[in-house]
Amino acid sequence: MITDVLIIGGGGAAARCAIECRNKNVIIAVKGLFGKSGCTVMAEGGYNAVLNPKDDFKKHYEDTIKGGAHINNPKLVEILVKNAPKELKNLEKFGSIFDRNKDGTIAQRPFGGQSFNRTCYSGDRTGHELMAGLMEYINKLEKVKVLEDVMAIKLIVMDGRCYGALFLNMITGNIFPIYAKSTVLATGGAGQLYPITSNPIQKVGDGFAMAYNEGVELIDMEMVQFHPTGMVGKGILVTEAVRGEGGILYNKNKERFMANYDKDRLELSTRDVVARAIYNEIQEGRGINGGVYLDVSHLDDKIIEERLGTMFKQFMSIGVDIRKEPMIVAPTAHHFMGGIKINEKCETNIKGLFACGEVTGGIHGANRLGGNALADTQVFGAIAGRSAGEFAEESEFDLKDIEDYVNKVIMDINNELENKKNNPSISYNVFELIEELRYIMWNYVSIVRNEEGLKKALLEIKNLRDKAENININGIIEIQKYFELKNMITVAEIIIKCALERRESRGAHYRSDYPETKDEWKGNLVVCNNNIKFIKIH
Template sequence: MITDVLIIGGGGAAARAAIECGQKNVVIASKGLFGKSGCTVMAEGGYNAVLNEKDSFEKHYSDTMKGGGYINDKKLVDVLVKNAPNEFKNLEKFGCIFDRSESAEFAQRPFGGQSFNRTCYSGDRTGHEMIAGLMEYLNKFERIKILEDTMAIKLIVDEVEENGKKLKKCFGAVFLDLLNGDIYPVYAKSTILATGGAGQIYPITSNPKQKVGDGFAIAYREGVELVDMEMVQFHPTGMLGTGILVTEAVRGEGGILYNKNKERFMKNYDSKRMELSTRDVVAKAIYNEIQEGRGIDGGVYLDVTHLEPEVIKEKLETMFSQFKLVGVDIRKEPMKVAPTAHHFMGGIKINEDCETNISGLFACGEVAGGLHGANRLGGNALAETQVFGSIAGRNALNYAEEKIDISKVYDSVEKYIEKLKNTFKGSNSGNNVYSLIDELKNTMWDFVSISRDENGLKTALEKINEIAGKKVLINGVVDFSKKLELENMVLVSKIVINSALLRKESRGAHFRNDYPKTNEECTGNFVAVDGKINFVKIE
């Protein structure tokens, strides 16, 4: 299969990129069902945009940098805050419906770490509304082909010479059909990675099952730079024991956190912002309350019973329904919540044009790193999907206009596929791949989650290296795909651990028990590429 633009991903960033380059031949390859398997459809809280004359780009920029521990890519932050308003208005053109005030202005709620109420929303199902509008609008484009249940297993990258210089160039990707086991290439003039994060390397996560870090792994293997991979956000409030997200909108609407002693404990961690502190601060506070014995059943209480019942049903409809299913009426009793693995701030290093260090390869959405620094503000991720999805789509479209000879990679790709098919024939002995995946997840949770130290990180690295060395039993396409996922999870986990070992300080989502303070000498980014991790200081 040959196309002009290949988009790998199934969420809001992929959809927005497709709209931008829909005048060309476009193939969208989604590991699950397009629009239903990414994180966007699950996002509840909102979309940050400067829409009020009392707000400003400078305030949004400052809040984002401060929340990110000042290691954000300043150019990316500038692009986000200045383009978020127009992209939000584009969503209305695509058919999305957002809440408005009595004066017909867009309604905006307070979110953690923000100096102004700039989070636009559609009840507590904002992401669902966005993806519905995007998918409906995509129906206008006849040249877009969607492949579902399709896993990207290798980027097609080759070295070429242009203007007397050698450089790496991307020509598409190789895929595995998860239903019938077919392995095949999609050749493309330009390729966009919009594969999301890797929350599934942890056992308790808000992420859907597809988010194991495939995009990080297949990019890294071809020499793509990854930045800030030690920065993994744990959302403070997941539904206890499930990882199902309890949106920040609950706290935005006035939800209160308290421990088993009925103490509103956030006054001890951020007396000014309280429950609307940044996610890293709230997550660590909840973790600390639980560790010191003030939790309840391994969590804490989140209470909205003081709010009017009509407000809860109208603005927190999903939360009301979600807890009702487990017998909890949040109008009358508190929710039990605990931190859950949620978002990767780190990812593929991009510039403000969404270009990677490989020609013809672009990245957008959660798979791209640098924007959020050490901690993401709630509401910035949905804005990110639209701002950088549109930029990636536009630049991929322009790149596809160039004359590109794809035929030069045909032979090497066919050889790779034949070799891979031989490993697909199966193995009659080995370890159960699901058991190995569970072992990896538990290792990451025990040693590489909210609280870290050198001994724990080194222990995790040893355990994951042991997992990587074990043979896997393969019996059919499901086992084979899980083996490939495990290899990706191992690679991503090792990069996270090694980056965390090198960052000998606490900053944002990265908390080291053995280095509890922020070190100004570490104000910079760890960039992983070609088996090395380099530190780039921010002056």
């Protein structure tokens, strides 16, 4: 199978990328179902864009840089804020519908860490509406083909150039190549590294691992965002829109505790601050049933039913009427600020390989503002599509030069899998090892970290890697999980090593042994080929 542009991923960034290069032959290869298995469709709160004459790009830029603890790539932030309004209009052209004010202007709500109400929304199902429009548009494009239930397991890279990727057919178990002039990674994050996460089951860090394995630079991988509010024990997101509409956080003593952590912004502080505040209240014994209260019962019933309709139904399903009683919430693993290092054209350091969306790093710095992620998918999805299309236009390659290499790789992978099938002498189970990894990450590499815990985590992950070499595999599902486990181990090790390296607290990265933010650490950690390099921002 050969194409001009191969896009790996099935969310908002992948979809926008495909639309931008629709005049080329495009294959979207999705691990699950297109438009239904990524994080975009699950996003509830909104899309940040400067639309109001009283708002301006400088404010959005400064809010994003400040929220990111001043280690964002300023060029990428400028591109984000300046192009977000244009891409919002494109979404409406594609078919997405946003809530409007009585005067016909697009409605905007307040979100944490922002100096202006610039979050556009469609109730509390914004991501779903966004994907509905994108998918409707893509269905009309003759040159864009979608392959579902195929898992990318390895990029095809020779002599510093990417020629596509190898895939596992999750129905038949076959491994096959898709050759491409341009390849775009839009695989999302890795929330499934943790047992409590808002992410769907596909988000295990495949893109990070595949890229890293081929020498792609990753940036700021220690920066993992924990959304402050998820349903306790489930991780299911409780959108920031709840706080944006006026939701109040209380501890078990009915104290509005955010006044102790950010007296000016309170519940609308940045996510890292709110998440640590909730974590601290629980740790110090002021939590309730493993969480804290989030209350909107003081709001008008109509506001809750119309603007927070998904949350209303979500809690009613467990017998909680949020019009009359508070929710109980706790932090949940949510978003990766770190990822593949890209330039303004979404190019990586590997020729012919591009990236967009959550799999990239540098845009959000040490902490992402709510509402910036959906804008990120559209702005940089469009740029990646344009860049990949242009590269495909200018590039040719001879299959004969790479087929022998690819066939050998496939044979080696099949031999590796065959050696692990039905081997009674091997006792390790892939599902058990994945759960073991998740709890290592939750216990030592989550909201609060320290050197002792990180070193212990690194040792336990290394032991897990040894166990992963001795897994008994039976069936296609276990083959998929085996590839996922290897990727999860790779990504976990990178996160831990970067977290050990950054000896300060900044944004989502909080070290209890280094609680201060230090100017000497104002910069980025770039990891490549098992080397970590610190690049200071002046």
